Amino acid sequence: MTNKPLPQIDVETAPFWAGAREGKLLLPHCGDCGRYHFYPRALCPHCRADGWQWAEASGRGVIHTYTIAHRGAGPAFKDDVPYVVAIVELAEGPRMMTNIVTDDLSGIAVDLPVRVVFDAVTDEVTLPKFEPA
Amino acid sequence: MTDRTACIVGIADAALENGVIPGGATALQIQARVAKAALAEAGLTLDDVDGLLVAGSWGMPRPGSMAAVTMAEYLNIQPRYLDNTNAGGSSFEMHVGHAAMALAAGACEVAIILYGSDQRSGSGRSLGGRPSALDLQFETPWGMPAPVGGYALAARRHMHEYGTTAEQLAEIAVATRKWAQLNPAAMMRDALTVDDVLASRMIADPLHLLDCCLVTDGGGAIVMTNAERARDLPTRPITVRGFGESTTHMTIGEMPDFAHLTCAEIAGREAYRKAGLGPKEIDVVEIYDSFTITVLLSLEALGFCGRGEGGAFVSGQRTAPGGDFPMNTNGGGLSYAHPGMYGIFLLIEAVRQLRGEGGERQVAEAATALVHGTGGTLSSGATVILARE
CATH class of the missing domain: 3.40.47.10 (Thiolase/Chalcone synthase)
Structure with a gap:
């Protein structure tokens, strides 16, 4: 069991989290405009269509920007410092917040290629994280 | 009028x-x-x-x-x-x-x-514990220190795109401290150097403790x-000459351009239009300084300098007392006070300057002021242009 804050999974996001449990990174893909988005929302943020489908992403991307947290986000993350919080730009286009899993903080850089890994923090919740590719 | x-x-x-x-x-x-x-x-x-x-x-x-x-x-x-x-x-x-x-x-x-x-x-105060519901379920679980981590993400990207340095960000904290030294009501009034800022504890790389506002x-x-x-x-x-507002995101992951404060650009453009004034016609500037990077991004988005030029713009203590760009004249959120939501104090200081009540920190012949507030994690922005008649 973890003392960290877990996502409050809802009817809109349940498929994403179910996919993560199965080791798949799912993204909304809009059939109308052909573009991906993240996080999932009722209307495609690009073309406003409401009929997109979930699609499995490649799990590859690059670090768009990052920070190394030397003070954790509250007591639950206190013992993890220093750790990397990053925005990864996925090969499919959307960006997502994540952690970069690494033993070498000095190797972290903007534009570094990364690939998804899955961290099963509870039976219900698996967090997509990334590691240098 | x-x-x-x-x-x-x-x-x-x-x-x-x-x-x-x-x-x-x-x-x-x-x-x-x-x-x-x-x-x-x-x-x-x-x-x-x-x-x-x-x-x-x-x-x-x-x-x-x-x-x-x-x-x-x-x-x-x-x-x-x-x-x-x-x-x-x-x-x-x-x-x-x-x-x-x-x-x-x-x-x-x-x-x-x-x-x-x-x-x-x-x-x-419990900034570490934002709920991980709705859109925040895609931020909170990864331990993003809110809000400082979000500002650090923008600072890192600005450094990457434009070569902005930690020293340049520190210049803002140092200049702001000099204004605080002229304000008896300011909390932090000891002298501060760029080296002091760089030597302070790293909070969310690249932001140090002294890049962060007070509590x-x-x-x-x-x-x-x-x-x-x-x-x-x-x-x-004191007349309200112009105002504007906007927002681009709640979760920092949705910020459209990490090296540019789009909401400030929209807010500022509207405020300038209503006022019939441009950045060159502003005498004193009060800009939300939750973190040093907040100021740098705001200066660029409000047109006081070009995109990517913020680092050079604030160098050489340009925004300090005696510099040619008086800014955050009460000592700001960095050195005067920061009670969670600081925006009202920017306005109060601008009014004091326009009334000529600035005392030791009074900007000579201040007739126009621009105030710009930032909210959330670089999420929302609002500009007010004030003038004495």
Whole structure:
């Protein structure tokens, strides 16, 4: 069991989290405009269509920007410092917040290629994280 | 200026000792006291108030989630214009714009904007624990230190795209400290160097402790009325010449351009248009400094320098007393006070400068001021342009 804050999974996001449990990174893909988005929302943020489908992403991307947290986000993350919080730009286009899993903080850089890994923090919740590719 | 042009006619802020309200006070007490003080200097009382605008981070989720409703009850007033707009620290710049429109429309005649916080002396601060529901379920679980981590993400990207340095960010903290040394009310008044900032503890790389604002109590009030009524009041009216607001995201992952403050660009463009003024015609600038990077991004987005030029612009202590770009003249959130939502104090300082009440820190012949607030995690922005007539 973890003392960290877990996502409050809802009817809109349940498929994403179910996919993560199965080791798949799912993204909304809009059939109308052909573009991906993240996080999932009722209307495609690009073309406003409401009929997109979930699609499995490649799990590859690059670090768009990052920070190394030397003070954790509250007591639950206190013992993890220093750790990397990053925005990864996925090969499919959307960006997502994540952690970069690494033993070498000095190797972290903007534009570094990364690939998804899955961290099963509870039976219900698996967090997509990334590691240098 | 027409008879219905909005003016600021009263201001007040709560006195602090080492960042706290002496003897302690609730957020409600703090607001009631500054309300009375701001009205008193304008020759008004609570019985004159028919517009109430309040934002706060106190009493959440209830009763603070209906801040203006709670304050109307506490003050025992029944306003005919009410505004609960809460967009974070920029809320009060939005309130000035909203009040200006309400005054112009005749929806109210005397509006008061309030803020109060006991976040340093009280126990209401828990920035590490944002709920991981709805859109925040895609931020909170990864341990993003809110808000500092979000600002660090923008700083890192700006460094990557433009070569901005930690030294350049530190220049902002150092210049702001020099203004604080001229303000007896400022919390941090010891001399500060760029090396001190760089040697301070890393919080969220690349932001150091001294790139971050203070954590204090505080309270502020602003009284507005129309130009016709202002003529009969004892204070020198400060005219609202322009205002604008926008937002681009709540979760930092959705920021459209990490190296550019899009919401400030939109807000500023609208404020300049309404005012008929441009950045070169502004005498004094008060910009939200939650973190040093907030200032740098705002300066670029508001057109004081070009995109990517912020680092060079703030170098050489240009924004310090005696520099050619007076900014954050009370010592800012970095060195004066930062009670959670700082935006109202930017406005109060701008009014003091335009009235000529700046004392040792007075900017000579300040006739126009630009105030820009930022809220959330670089999420919302609102600009106000003020002038003395």
